[in-house]
Amino acid sequence: AQSVTQLGSHVSVSEGALVLLRCNYSSSVPPYLFWYVQYPNQGLQLLLKYTTGATLVKGINGFEAEFKKSETSFHLTKPSAHMSDAAEYFCAVSEVEGFQKLVFGTGTRLLVSP
Amino acid sequence: DSGVTQTPKHLITATGQRVTLRCSPRSGDLSVYWYQQSLDQGLQFLIQYYNGEERAKGNILERFSAQQFPDLHSELNLSSLELGDSALYFCASSATEGRTEAFFGQGTRLTVV
Numbered sequence: 001a002q003s004v005t006q007l008g009s010h011v012s013v014s015e016g017a018l019v020l021l022r023c024n025y026s027s028s029v030p031p032y033l034f035w036y037v038q039y040p041n042q043g044l045q046l047l048l049k050y051t052t053g054a055t056l057v058k059g060i061n062g063f064e065a066e067f068k069k070s071e072t073s074f075h076l077t078k079p080s081a082h083m084s085d086a087a088e089y090f091c092a093v094s095e096v097e098g099f100q101k102l103v104f105g106t107g108t109r110l111l112v113s114p
Numbered sequence: 115d116s117g118v119t120q121t122p123k124h125l126i127t128a129t130g131q132r133v134t135l136r137c138s139p140r141s142g143d144l145s146v147y148w149y150q151q152s153l154d155q156g157l158q159f160l161i162q163y164y165n166g167e168e169r170a171k172g173n174i175l176e177r178f179s180a181q182q183f184p185d186l187h188s189e190l191n192l193s194s195l196e197l198g199d200s201a202l203y204f205c206a207s208s209a210t211e212g213r214t215e216a217f218f219g220q221g222t223r224l225t226v227v
Contacts, residue, residue: 043218100170100212104157
């Protein structure tokens with residue numbers, strides 16, 4: 001069965017600093033990978049997804065993630081953090097091409113200080 | 115605003131009771147997904163319906179059931195509630211059976227006392 005591990009339940013950065021949120025996955029078949037963001041009192045919003053093709057995926061709000069099969073990783077990065085990026089971020093994996101039966105990680109709360 | 119509407123936003127009920135959570139998908143979306151977010155289990159997929167038919171099942175307890183009606187809204191029924199059922203229940207919808215983006219509602223926070 002597939003699973004996702006997000007290292008670090010909390011990550012703190014200063015405004016303008018690099019954001020790096022780590023995600024490692026386990027899947028018996030080629031995975032489909034997703035990053036979602038959850039703002040306080042909101043539902044989840046899709047940031048980006050990897051299905052097939054280019055391993056560097058660009059998403060909304062300046063975020064991107066790189067699929068590295070050899071490392072079974074799909075880390076999320078943003079070159080320069082903004083205060084509005086403070087939220088909880090979830091990595092998810094699916095063994096089917098699509099949004100069915102997503103398996104989520106435990107989430108990483110990003111804190112951005114001025 | 116994702117376009118997915120969940121009611122009620124908050125629900126407090128006692129153990130042993132039964133509740134119904136309602137989800138209105140985005141206009142035109144045929145798939146509805148239910149997820150549970152709890153401190154213990156994190157975010158877990160419960161069940162998916164597509165155009166009125168069950169399509170996929172996750173870690174949904176036997177005390178829980180769902181259905182999707184002809185107008186495409188969906189209801190999640192939770193019965194014989196236990197303290198551990200306290201969680202945020204999300205509904206999401208997508209246009210197709212699963213290959214298009216799923217948009218999430220703001221959730222229903224259920225507290226069982």
